[in-house]
Amino acid sequence: xxxxxxxxxxxxxxxxxxxxxxxxxxxxxxxxxxxxxxxxxxxxxxxxxxxxxxxxxxxxxxxxxxxxxxxxxxxxxxxxxxxx
Numbered sequence: 001x002x003x004x005x006x007x008x009x010x011x012x013x014x015x016x017x018x019x020x021x022x023x024x025x026x027x028x029x030x031x032x033x034x035x036x037x038x039x040x041x042x043x044x045x046x047x048x049x050x051x052x053x054x055x056x057x058x059x060x061x062x063x064x065x066x067x068x069x070x071x072x073x074x075x076x077x078x079x080x081x082x083x084x
Contacts, residue, residue: 001062002084008056014048015041021065025073026053032077033057038065 005011008028015022018041026034034053042048059081067073 002081003060003062004084005058005060008058010052010055011057011060012050012052013060013062014050015039016048018042022062023065023068023073024051025061025063025068026057027059027061027079028053028055028057030079032073032075032079035068035073035075037068 003011011026013024021038021040024036024039025032033055034057036051039049039051
């Protein structure tokens with residue numbers, strides 16, 4: 001899932017009601033600024049972890065856990081999103 005925001009900022013994400021782990025990729029302009037790998041589903045006891053970018057981002061991409069490592073995505077990589 002791709003989240004597109006109107007301006008770069010310090011957006012936060014959490015895993016409420018998620019049923020499977022994901023990778024969360026924060027993007028600013030054409031560059032990956034932060035990747036959280038294999039973010040787990042929330043614990044049964046509650047207490048949601050919050051995932052935030054250390055620098056402003058204007059888009060966030062959520063993909064299946066492990067895909068960012070499988071395809072060797074790294075912070076600092078250039079991003080080109082077409083046909084959305």
